[in-house]
Structure formats: structure tokens, C-alpha cells
């Protein structure tokens with residue numbers, strides 16, 4: 001089973017093609033990542049093109065698409081999702097959502113509890129607590145770093161690295177998600193028959209928009 | 224065989240538009256609008272528009288294919304708006320277009336939204352004479368263009384130096400406590416009013432340029448309202464709307480006809496959302512007739528943002544043999560009109 005995974009929810013643009021055999025054994029066919037927070041829209045398609053060239057595969061051979069649903073700053077995040085939806089529509093294959101923090105957590109292979117945090121801008125982080133690399137406890141949240149009870153646990157992700165002082169502990173790697181881990185996690189879930197989240201962005205904030213107030217003056221209009 | 228089948232994708236503002244075009248023939252299209260979600264904010268909220276584009280993108284592609292009675296595999300090339308427009312909104316369409324192009328193994332063309340507004344007229348009235356003058360008027364643009372060739376030669380003669388014409392309508396509508404978008408309610412109110420009841424200024428009138436300015440007009444309307452307040456005079460909405468509208472369409476049509484005469488052009492195209500305005504159509508028709516100019520206005524559903532305009536321009540770009548855009552194509556929020564094809 002061949003799967004293409006990519007994520008644009010953080011400053012990284014990361015993509016990978018993974019494969020599993022009938023027993024669920026995973027092989028990474030190709031992967032590539034670059035970091036440029038402002039150029040997700042330019043980088044993703046050429047990155048995928050590069051993976052295909054490197055692996056000698058054709059898009060038509062893919063069985064599944066997996067795409068990071070964030071959370072992450074929205075403009076970049078939507079590049080991955082729009083790409084995933086269109087690939088799935090054109091190729092006639094399913095598109096699965098993977099929570100970006102879950103892919104980051106999976107890459108650690110940790111067997112003890114830890115927190116994963118990514119930059120949410122506006123001096124906040126997206127974060128979640130994990131019992132181990134496969135098990136998230138509760139929902140992903142958005143908070144100011146100083147408000148988070150870290151319980152003295154290891155902290156992974158660029159959100160941990162940006163706010164070491166406020167969090168009170170040093171950050172450990174990985175800092176950014178890698179689609180190689182996302183592909184492996186998605187293929188594992190497929191092998192186990194687990195459900196995926198919908199491939200729609202995890203918007204943890206409402207759009208910034210202010211409704212104009214009522215007119216200040218009451219006027220006599222001749223309509 | 225016939226001309227290539229072009230899939231056009233447009234997401235520059237608040238409409239997700241997809242269409243299939245072959246040459247000058249529109250085979251089918253679909254538009255999903257998020258305008259209802261912006262009404263309570265009195266203007267387009269970029270993040271709201273971007274969220275709506277992502278939700279609507281693939282379903283709109285499917286509806287357009289169904290309406291056209293063609294399969295995705297029949298498509299020969301993909302055209303997408305690369306700019307100008309809202310950054311986050313453009314990015315959804317361009318990302319989807321790249322993925323469709325890659326999956327189908329077909330070329331991708333990132334094209335200019337403004338030139339698309341002109342190209343769309345070919346779907347209704349056939350090939351445009353060369354050259355043509357085009358007046359684009361909408362909530363986002365007010366441009367006067369000299370179009371020698373849709374794919375390769377479009378020159379900007381003038382633009383608004385402040386608000387777009389449609390933006391002025393929205394702002395004045397809010398002042399008159401009329402709903403958003405402001406074009407239709409002002410047009411309706413104006414039909415019952417006397418345009419000579421109030422004399423509002425004509426921005427950049429007779430200044431020898433083809434530029435426009437509407438912020439002074441908007442301020443004049445605001446001043447008129449405050450003045451009437453102070454003096455306890457009644458505010459006659461119909462008269463204010465009619466006088467405002469007359470000021471807008473007088474300058475627009477005067478400059479457009481002057482441009483045709485100066486450049487010896489016999490055809491004027493008026494497109495964009497404001498092209499649906501009845502006063503603009505009437506005055507442009509009258510002045511074009513007087514000057515012996517053919518006036519072409521696409522039907523209202525093709526004047527507003529849609530995928531057909533992008534597919535129509537894509538068809539021209541393919542016909543001109545221009546090279547496809549790279550997969551690394553960037554969106555350009557201020558893509559100049561002189562670049563029908565983004566590079």
C-alpha cells in the first residue's frame with residue numbers, strides 16, 4: 001500500500017511517500033523537507049514532484065493521501081489541505097487527516113509522557129499532552145506558554161523552543177514535523193483499521209473580524 | 224479535433240468559481256459564494272473567504288464538470304487566478320490547481336484576474352476586435368485597459384488612485400444605512416431619485432489622465448448627510464443615491480469613451496460587478512452610440528468573479544502558445560495588468 005503524506009502547518013514544508021506490505025511493515029520510499037514559513041504555496045508541489053522523481057513512482061500508483069490538519073497558522077495550513085483535496089479528487093483515492101502534533105509526537109518514539117508544542121503566533125502555542133508517542137491525552141489546545149502546567153515533562157516542538165523561559169524547561173527535538181513520520185503513522189492507522197480525523201483544518205480560533213456598530217446617530221431618512 | 228478543453232479556477236476574493244471552456248464556448252460552470260458570511264461585517268473578511276474557498280473548492284470543481292457534461296480526464300489544461308487578489312484566497316485556488324495539473328499530467332497556467340474580466344466577454348459576444356478598450360469596475364478594481372491581445376498585450380491606461388468604484392458604493396450604502404453589498408440597493412434607490420437634486424464632485428474630471436478617484440465623492444456624501452443633520456433637513460435617500468451614482472457613472476463613461484476616441488478604438492467592453500449597474504449601462508450605451516463605438520457588456524453572471532473568465536483567458540494563453548507556469552508558481556496579490564500570464 002502506497003501513501004503520500006505532507007504537512008504545511010508549521011514553518012516546514014514536508015512530504016514523504018511510504019509503503020507497507022501485507023504485514024504492515026513500513027518502508028520509506030522518499031521524503032523531503034524545507035523550512036520557509038512564507039513560501040508553502042510555492043514549495044509543496046515541486047517537493048512532491050521531487051519525491052516522485054526520486055522514487056520512480058507515478059501519482060496514479062498512490063493508494064492514499066494523508067495531510068496534516070494542523071493546528072497551525074491558517075494560510076500555510078490551507079496549502080496542504082487544498083492540495084490534498086485536489087489530489088484525492090483527481091486520483092480517486094481517499095484523503096485522510098492527521099493532526100500535525102500527532103505526527104510530531106509519533107516521531108519521538110517516546111514511551112513516557114511528554115508535551116508537544118508548536119508556534120501559534122500572537123505569543124501563544126498549540127499544544128497537547130501525550131502518554132507516549134502514539135497516545136494523545138485530550139484535545140489540542142491553544143494557550144499562552146506561561147498558562148501551561150508542564151508537570152516537569154519533556155517538551156518537544158518549536159513552540160517549546162521559542163518559549164523555554166515561560167515554560168520553565170528546555171525543549172528537546174524534534175522541533176518541526178517530518179512527513180516521513182506522518183506517512184508511517186497514517187499507514188499504521190490504516191493497517192490497524194483506525195479512524196482518521198476529517199481532512200479539514202483544526203481552526204482553534206475564530207477569524208478576526210469586527211462587526212460594525214450601529215449608526216451613532218438616529219437619522220430621519222426619507223426612503 | 225476541436226480546441227483544447229480548459230478548466231478555469233478562480234478564488235481571488237469571495238467567490239469560488241470553476242468553469243470549463245473550449246475556445247469561445249462556455250461548456251459549464253459553478254460558483255460558490257461566501258458573500259452571505261461577509262454581510263454582517265460590511266465587507267469581505269479575508270480569513271472567512273479563505274476558509275470558504277477551501278471548503279468549496281473540490282465540490283465546485285465537481286459541479287462545474289457535471290454542468291459541462293465532461294470528465295476531469297477530458298481536460299487539456301488548467302488555468303488559475305495567480306493574482307491580483309487576497310493572498311490567502313488566491314493560495315487555495317493555486318494550490319488546488321497545481322494538484323489537479325500534476326494528477327492529470329496537464330499544463331498549468333497562472334493567469335491575471337483583471338484580464339480575465341475582459342476575456343470573459345468572448346464567451347458571450349465572440350472574439351474581441353483588436354484593439355479593444357476595457358473598463359473594469361467592481362468592489363476591488365476600477366481600471367481602464369487598452370487590450371491589443373488578451374494573452375500578450377494589455378496596457379493599463381488608468382486606475383483608481385484611492386477607492387474602487389464598488390468600494391465607494393459599499394461605503395456610501397453604509398452611510399445611507401442600506402445593506403452590503405451597496406451596488407444593487409443604491410442602484411434601486413437611485414431609480415426613484417433626482418440625480419440633479421444634489422451636485423456631488425466628479426473626481427479627477429478633466430485632469431487629462433485616465434485615472435479615477437472616488438474618496439472625495441464619498442466624503443462629499445458624508446458631508447451632505449451631516450449638513451442636513453445640522454440644518455434639520457430631511458435626508459432623501461433616493462436623491463442622494465441618484466446624485467452619487469450619476470457622479471460615478473459620468474466620470475467612468477466619459478473617460479472610457481475618451482480613451483476609445485484618443486486611441487482610435489471602436490469597441491468598449493465594460494466588465495466587473497459594477498457593470499450590472501443600470502445607470503452605468505444606460506449612460507455608456509448613450510455615449511458610445513453618440514461616438515460610434517460598439518459597447519459590449521457581458522451578462523451579469525459573467526461580470527462578477529467566476530471561473531469562466533479564467534478559463535476564457537486560459538484558452539487565449541494556450542492558443543498564443545505561451546509556456547505553462549512552473550509548479551513553483553507564486554501567487555501575486557498585486558500582479559500588474561500588463562502580465563496576462565504570471566511567471
Ligand SMILES: [Zn+2]
Pocket residue numbers: 336340361363495527528
Ligand atoms: Zn474581479
